[in-house]
Amino acid sequence: MTSTNTYDAIVMGAGIAGMYQLYTLREQGFKVKVFETGDGVGGTWHWNNYPGCRFDSESYTYAYSWSKDIIDEWTWTERFAPQPETKRYLNFVADKFELRKDIQFNSRVAKATYDEANTEWEVELDDGSTARAKFLVSATGPLSAFTLPGIPGRDTYAGESCHTARWPQGDTGWKANDFSGLRVGVIGTGATGVQVIQEISKTAKELTVFQLAPNWCAPLNNGPISEEETAYNKEHAQELFDQCNATFGAFLHAFDERSALEVSEEEREALFEKLYAEPGFGIWLGNFSDIMTSPEANQLITDFIARKIRQRVDNPDVAELLVPKDHGFGTRRVPLETKYFECYNQDNVHLIDLNKTPIEEIVPTGVKCSDKQYDVDVLIYATGFDAVTGALRRIDIAGIGGEKMTDKWADGPSTYLGMQTTGFPNLFTLVGPHNGATFCNIPRCIEQNVEWVSDLIGYMRDKNLNEIQPTQKAEDDWTVHVDELAQQTLFPTADSWFMGVNINNPEKKRMFMLYSGGAPNYKAKCDDVAAHDYDGFVLK
């Protein structure tokens, strides 16, 4: 082992979190190395380059807030930026702050082992090379470990296919979003499926959508940002960030404090209509305060959205297939769409209900359902992720006494603040399970996570401390608290990635994976812990 591959901190992942963690620790004088699987920065926005990909956060609220130069120099063109623009933005930040010099690309961390004697981590990359650091920060992303269905015959398919999170590069044809003349199949109708379906429907000769459960989608209402708006957003950037940080999900949208049940039907419908016509997540996170906690209130918005779907889809039978029957609005992630429902009014788009006619196998020419075979030229898997813990589960992580993290979390994660778990000292899980950042307008909460970790590492340096991990009690209490908070909401009533459910990971225990107490409460708790000398942690 030479000193050249020994660092103060190793960060796994060069997405939004990893890039900022590198920046903050480096500013504090630490020697930092980032290992990134991909060949560029951006994480989610590097990998998810499928047609139609964009975020559902207002662009200027998704941006980094920590540099006035970035805010002044970068101009967002659309209210909800498409993936290429966000990727360009993150590359712009990487260039501006010379982040790449400390990032090693094409380098997947395969193994991480805690060395108790030296209180440091050794990581091993796919190519067998190793590096060491006192601190190991996971910035691997909550939705990065994609899943492919275990449908029989998948490998026999002779056409072209991909998962949306690994869209192949190409300058022409379907790889460049031109599906003309092609028969396309899409499996999956989550937020990703919705985006890719509405896009492919514009050019495909035939688009066949294979749907298990429909989702409660609502309009994105995207549009260009005018010069006047841009000028305002730049001038008032900090106010806008502060406004976000004060809300439950760190979006611009704050819940209406009234109950959906206490207002008149006219008032209720008026708010629903207004939110449905407005950009972004207002229909979910700016709605009456009890739509996510009261089944009766939730039923009202659920009925409203169902009416909208039935109005927008011409064929009543197809409309019924698109109206979810097994969960209420907002209990799963709400996909925001642009003419998604209208694309089912086109002759070239066909919706297959896999509950009635399940896929039996993939065959060389397409998809064989129980009633019929659908031949396709291109088959797209929009089948989701091993969410929140997936990327960590794919690394062989061993803590004190060689305990494997996969064993410790076999029945689901247990954490303190979603940042650490006992037995794995000096390892921090940004945007990890039970962490407030994972149910959030992510960059807003990433900044909180990163700054908290950087402050803590600085504190340990100042106090000459070498090791930190939570007490068992703090971890148990937080894990119970996370579950209790979730039980106060309607989230546990639906199967979703929030609950760790994806049919392609049947071994994963069904439990709420996020922190549902809201961004301000999460930040207050983290700040309080820090203010009390990291109460709940054992520091040595």
Ligand code: NA7
């Ligand atoms: P999601 O939301 O997990 O959606 C995955 C979709 O794929 C969903 O419709 C699934 O149906 C479907 N699916 C998964 N496996 C299969 C199989 N084997 N057969 C048929 N259909 C299947 O992932 P997304 O990528 O859309 O979104 C993830 C997040 O990324 C999103 O919330 C944004 O925050 C960004 P099911 O739901 O099980 O009925």
